[in-house]
Amino acid sequence: MIELGEYSDAITYAQKGLAFENERKTIYRSAEILFVIGEVYYLEKKFELAEQYYIKSMYLAYSTDSEHFLPLLLNSLKPKKHLKLLQTNIEMLDKLFKQFYFLTGMNSLVVHRVITILE
Numbered sequence: 001m002i003e004l005g006e007y008s009d010a011i012t013y014a015q016k017g018l019a020f021e022n023e024r025k026t027i028y029r030s031a032e033i034l035f036v037i038g039e040v041y042y043l044e045k046k047f048e049l050a051e052q053y054y055i056k057s058m059y060l061a062y063s064t065d066s067e068h069f070l071p072l073l074l075n076s077l078k079p080k081k082h083l084k085l086l087q088t089n090i091e092m093l094d095k096l097f098k099q100f101y102f103l104t105g106m107n108s109l110v111v112h113r114v115i116t117i118l119e
Helices: 007-024 027-043 047-064 069-077 084-104 109-118
Strands: none
Touching (some): 007 027, 027 047, 027 069, 047 069, 047 084, 069 084
């Protein structure tokens, strides 16, 4: 649908999916859907809305301690340099990961992946 320019339909379906996942309490999937909504708004050049959904997605993904989605998400978001609020939040997450790594000495694969992406 996005290729056809039917952005409002894409948003409607994604929001229905988000409501469904919220009822099921599937945080991981909700983070993915928030990212998709952000992408649709980004394609529409509604950058403030896109940024809001990207940030929600990022922190929700962080809360799941996902080994897969958070590194992929950060890889997708980091190049969007013109989204200043997003970049500020990515920097804050970077500091959080580095502080966590320093304080715990944890040798976690997730922490290593995220720090590598953020650098």
